Amino acid sequence: MKSNKELESIALQLRIDVLEMLLNAGSGHLSGAFSATDIFTYLYFQQLKHNPQDPLWNDRDYFLVSNGHICMVWYAALARSGYFSVEELKNIRKLGSILQGHPWNIKTPGIFNSSGPLGNGGGQAIGVAIGLKIDKRPNHVYCFLSDGEHGEGSTWEAIMSAPKFKLDNLTFIVDRNGIQIDGKVSDIMPLDIISTENDEFVDKYKAFGWNVVTINGHDFNSIRNVFEQENIKDIPTVIIADTVAGKGLPEIEGSPSYHDWRGDNELAIRSIELLKSKLNSISDKQPYNE
Amino acid sequence: MNNYNLDFLEKPFDETNSYTKSPTRDAFGKAIVDLGRENKNVIVLNANLEGSLKLTEFTKTFPNRSLQIGVAEQNMANIATGLALYGKVPFLSSYAAFSPTINLEQIRLATFSKANIKIISSHYGLNTGPDGVSAQMTEDISFLRSFPGITIITPADFNETYKAIFAIAKHNGPVYLRLTRSAFPIFTKSTAPFTIGKANILKFGNNLTIIATGSMVFTALAVANELEKEGVSTRVLNMHTIKPLDEKAIIDAAKETKRIITIEEHQVIGGLGSAVAEVIVQNFPIPVKCIGLNSWGESGLSEELYISRGLSVSRLLTSVKIFLNNN
Numbered sequence: 008m009k010s011n012k013e014l015e016s017i018a019l020q021l022r023i024d025v026l027e028m029l030l031n032a033g034s035g036h037l038s039g040a041f042s043a044t045d046i047f048t049y050l051y052f053q054q055l056k057h058n059p060q061d062p063l064w065n066d067r068d069y070f071l072v073s074n075g076h077i078c079m080v081w082y083a084a085l086a087r088s089g090y091f092s093v094e095e096l097k098n099i100r101k102l103g104s105i106l107q108g109h110p111w112n113i114k115t116p117g118i119f120n121s122s123g124p125l126g127n128g129g130g131q132a133i134g135v136a137i138g139l140k141i142d143k144r145p146n147h148v149y150c151f152l153s154d155g156e157h158g159e160g161s162t163w164e165a166i167m168s169a170p171k172f173k174l175d176n177l178t179f180i181v182d183r184n185g186i187q188i189d190g191k192v193s194d195i196m197p198l199d200i201i202s203t204e205n206d207e208f209v210d211k212y213k214a215f216g217w218n219v220v221t222i223n224g225h226d227f228n229s230i231r232n233v234f235e236q237e238n239i240k241d242i243p244t245v246i247i248a249d250t251v252a253g254k255g256l257p258e259i260e261g262s263p264s265y266h267d268w269r270g271d272n273e274l275a276i277r278s279i280e281l282l283k284s285k286l287n288s289i290s291d292k293q294p295y296n297e
Numbered sequence: 298m299n300n301y302n303l304d305f306l307e308k309p310f311d312e313t314n315s316y317t318k319s320p321t322r323d324a325f326g327k328a329i330v331d332l333g334r335e336n337k338n339v340i341v342l343n344a345n346l347e348g349s350l351k352l353t354e355f356t357k358t359f360p361n362r363s364l365q366i367g368v369a370e371q372n373m374a375n376i377a378t379g380l381a382l383y384g385k386v387p388f389l390s391s392y393a394a395f396s397p398t399i400n401l402e403q404i405r406l407a408t409f410s411k412a413n414i415k416i417i418s419s420h421y422g423l424n425t426g427p428d429g430v431s432a433q434m435t436e437d438i439s440f441l442r443s444f445p446g447i448t449i450i451t452p453a454d455f456n457e458t459y460k461a462i463f464a465i466a467k468h469n470g471p472v473y474l475r476l477t478r479s480a481f482p483i484f485t486k487s488t489a490p491f492t493i494g495k496a497n498i499l500k501f502g503n504n505l506t507i508i509a510t511g512s513m514v515f516t517a518l519a520v521a522n523e524l525e526k527e528g529v530s531t532r533v534l535n536m537h538t539i540k541p542l543d544e545k546a547i548i549d550a551a552k553e554t555k556r557i558i559t560i561e562e563h564q565v566i567g568g569l570g571s572a573v574a575e576v577i578v579q580n581f582p583i584p585v586k587c588i589g590l591n592s593w594g595e596s597g598l599s600e601e602l603y604i605s606r607g608l609s610v611s612r613l614l615t616s617v618k619i620f621l622n623n624n
Contacts, residue, residue, distance in 0.1 A: 069383075112382070112410050120382060121410040124402050130372045134379020134387070141340070141361055141385075161403070164372035172364075 009053050011227040012289060017087065018048040019286040022255050024083035024096055026275045026282070029268045032100035035108070037265045038252035039077040039153060042184035042224065046248055049230045050149065051084040059089035062117050068146055069135045071120045073128020073162075074153035074182070075109040076267075081118070082106050090117035126159025128152060129179060133169050136177040136243075147238075148177045154208070155187030158196045163215075170216030173241040179217075181245060182224065183208070184252040186263040209247060217245045224248030255282065300525075305489045305497045305535070310522045316482035321511075322419040324458035325476055326351025329388065332466055333359050339466060340380055342366055342389045344373045350390040350419055350476075370396045374403035374414070381412040386466055393418035393434035393475060394425075397441055408444045408471045415465050419476040421451070422512055422562030423594045423602040426479070433594035439567025441473050442540055448472040448493060449540040451511030455483045457537060460491035468493055475511060479599055482515050485535075496543035502532035505621065506550035509560040510536045510569045517560050519610045520617060529621065539569055544576050551581040556624055558586045558617055562608065565589040584624035588616055 009017075025040045050070065051057070058064040072081055079099065086093045091105065098104040105114050109123030120131050132150035139146050156162055169177055185192050192198060199207040212219045218239050223229040230248075238244050252266070253259040256278050301309040333339050333355055341355050342364045356363035366373040370391055377387035389396065396418055397404045407414050418437065425432045441447055448470060452458040458476065465472040489497070499514070500521050509517035514535045521531035532554055534546055550557060557577065559570040570587025577585050590606055603609040607616060 071379075120379070121406055124406060126371075127375050127378075127403055127406055130375025130403075131379035131382070133372075134376040134381075135383045136379075137364065137376065138340075138380050138383035138385050161369075161371035161375065164369040165375065168366060168369065168372055168376070 014045075014048050014052060014227050016286055016289045017052050018045050019255075019282050019289070020087065021048060021080055021083040023279055023282045023286070024086070024093070025079040026279050028079045028082070028096055028099045030272060030275050031097050033270055034100060035079055035268045036076040037268050038186060038259070038263070039074065039182065039184060039266065040080040041253045041255055042250035043077050043151065043182050044080050044254065045225045045227065046151070046180060046182065046230060047080050047084045049227060049234065051088050053231070054234050055149070056146075057088070059085075059117065062090060066146065069119060069132070069148045071128045071132045071135070071148070071150045072110060072122055073150055074125060074156050075122030077153075078110045081110065082115070085115070085117040088117075091115075125153070125156035126161040129162055129165035130168075132177060132179070133165055133172065133174060136169075136174040137172055139176055140172070140174070146176070150177070150179050152179055152181050153187075154181055154183040154185065154192050154198060155195070157181075157198055166212065166215045166217070169243040174243045175238045175241050177243045178238065179243070179245040181247045182250050183247055184250045185261075186252040186266060188263070188266045190263050212245050212247070216242070218242045219245050219247060221247045221249065224250035225254055300501045300530075302498050302500060303486070305486055305499055306484060307486050310500075310518045312522065314482070316484055318480035318482050319455040320477050320480050321452055321455060321458040322349070322351050322476040322478065324452075324455040325390075325417060325419075325462060326354060328459045328462035329355050330358055332463055333362065336386065336466060337362075338384065338386045340364065340385045340387045342373050342377055342387055344368055344370050344391045344395065346391055349392075350417070352390065370399040371403050374400040374407065377414045378403065378407040378410065378412045381407070381414045382410065386413060386415065388415040388417050390417040390419075392432070393421040393437045394432050397437060397473060398434070401440055404441070404471070405444060408447050411446065412471060413469055414471050416471070416473045417476065418473070420478040421475045422477070423590075423606065423608070424477055424479040424512060424562065424599040426599045426602065427596050429596040430593045435563050435590050435594060436567070437473075437475065438539055438563050438569070439571075442567060442572065446470060447540060448538065450493065450538050451475040452537055453511060453514035453535050454481055454485050456485045456487045457491060461537065464491055464493050477512055481512055484515055484518070491537075494538045494541045494543055496546040497535040497537070498532060498546070499535050500531065500533040502530040503554055504530045505556045505558065505617070506532040506534060506554045507558045507560060508534045508536050508547065508550070508569065508573055510539060512562050513560040513608065516608070516610060516613065520613045523610070523614055524617065536569060539572055542572050542576065544580070547573055547576045548580050551577055551583045556584050556621070558588060558620060560608070560613065561589040563589050565591055584620070586616070586620040588613065
């Protein structure tokens with residue numbers, strides 16, 4: 008089991024990788040990649056049963072991403088896990104690259120589903136979970152979603168259908184970072200409408216028949232605690248992770264303005280220096296290379 | 298007459314119209330049960346149209362492999378995509394007016410992901426009749442024809458539908474297959490081969506070729522039969538696969554008969570007519586007349602709608618004769 012310190016150093020490296028990808032590509036999506044980084048770190052370096060040398064390993068967990076624009080952190084996690092070389096990250100968004108601007112399953116080792124248009128990963132994950140149930144296989148399915156994509160009706164169609172099929176082999180992870188491209192989720196199309204006291208987003212999932220847990224998506228104790236719990240029989244689980252857009256870069260944390268990258272190279276270079284110094288202060292050894 | 302191709306027809310065109318009739322959706326219901334026995338990876342999804350798509354028997358026989366998704370075509374397409382990426386062979390079934398329409402984005406995603414999904418949609422064309430324009434899907438081929446890598450099939454009758462269901466299950470990749478609500482004559486030979494992407498010549502001829510798909514193939518034979526009486530030797534091509542298109546059969550027809558007419562129960566723009574015209578103008582330009590729809594449908598009996606939209610045998614004959622006189 009990896010210590011929090013080890014996980015923190017991996018997360019710092021993934022964030023550095025994302026910034027370097029943005030510098031190389033000149034475009035991409037920053038805020039969501041950073042709010043998701045700590046959960047991706049925990050999934051790829053602690054939680055998921057997977058084998059980078061054999062991406063189609065029969066006993067693997069299935070991991071799908073629904074909000075594909077955050078793929079820079081997915082690519083970083085895959086490269087640092089060993090699915091392809093870290094050097095490959097430099098080619099992201101370039102012609103002929105295995106790393107497309109949004110995830111494309113047929114291009115990239117370790118990418119199970121394509122995404123970009125929002126609201127589709129959840130239903131796809133349900134399909135995988137049903138397939139596993141039909142075959143009576145014990146593998147688990149995880150799907151990563153954004154809060155903003157709950158604006159899509161198809162997301163709610165998926166949420167409504169998973170309990171019907173008794174998919175206790177399915178876990179949604181919702182990155183509740185509170186922002187989307189045009190501003191704050193609470194302004195664009197709020198997930199909490201009436202009450203200022205109750206967590207209505209949680210209540211909505213509960214009303215649809217899900218087991219709901221909330222975590223701090225940047226606290227490895229909080230993340231670890233929930234992933235170590237067994238799923239409840241016959242009921243799908245959603246982990247609603249409270250996160251901060253652009254987490255790790257004090258200059259931009261919480262701002263919707265960096266949903267997509269605006270080519271602020273000086274900010275990226277400054278931020279890389281900041282994260283590198285933090286990484287050095289934690290450890291001079293990169294645990295995933297052991 | 299011996300100019301009918303008995304490799305593909307049970308008998309020469311029968312003017313007495315002694316054919317048994319069946320909706321092609323009935324053949325889907327029969328084929329999918331037989332296919333389900335043969336291939337345990339076959340999963341069938343429906344969006345609140347299990348009865349109408351004739352899936353009751355499949356659900357009874359394979360309860361674990363029949364998924365009722367409810368009125369949620371987007372979710373049905375996404376679940377099918379997940380099942381396909383996992384390794385199953387999902388058939389997602391609905392009406393053409395809903396799927397691939399409400400879920401076009403999900404099908405696009407599945408298609409560029411090379412997901413092995415089979416989209417089965419009934420009630421294309423005007424033969425939905427009294428239900429009116431919202432239920433009369435006449436634009437679906439156009440929606441999907443530009444998707445690289447998708448296969449589009451409209452079988453001509455019950456026998457061809459039965460074979461097509463087995464063929465698309467063997468084909469690895471996304472397929473869109475269209476079915477009729479109403480009963481049409483069963484006229485193709487049950488033992489004839491069915492190959493995706495290979496048009497069948499149903500009748501030989503030298504002066505004109507009629508290319509038709511699905512519900513209009515039998516009508517095309519009736520038109521050709523009348524033309525023959527007036528000395529116009531007419532070839533009839535059953536273009537069951539609209540994509541990938543059998544370009545060779547079209548170019549051969551252009552070279553050998555010098556005139557082509559297409560007939561379809563679909564908008565001409567983006568449909569079979571467009572597809573054939575694209576091949577002709579780029580390879581062997583000859584006069585082509587595309588007959589189909591150029592307006593929305595409306596409520597009415599199928600027969601009335603065919604007459605009002607120029608798709609009845611008599612109105613088609615008139616159009617063909619004008620075309621022949623001018624070319």
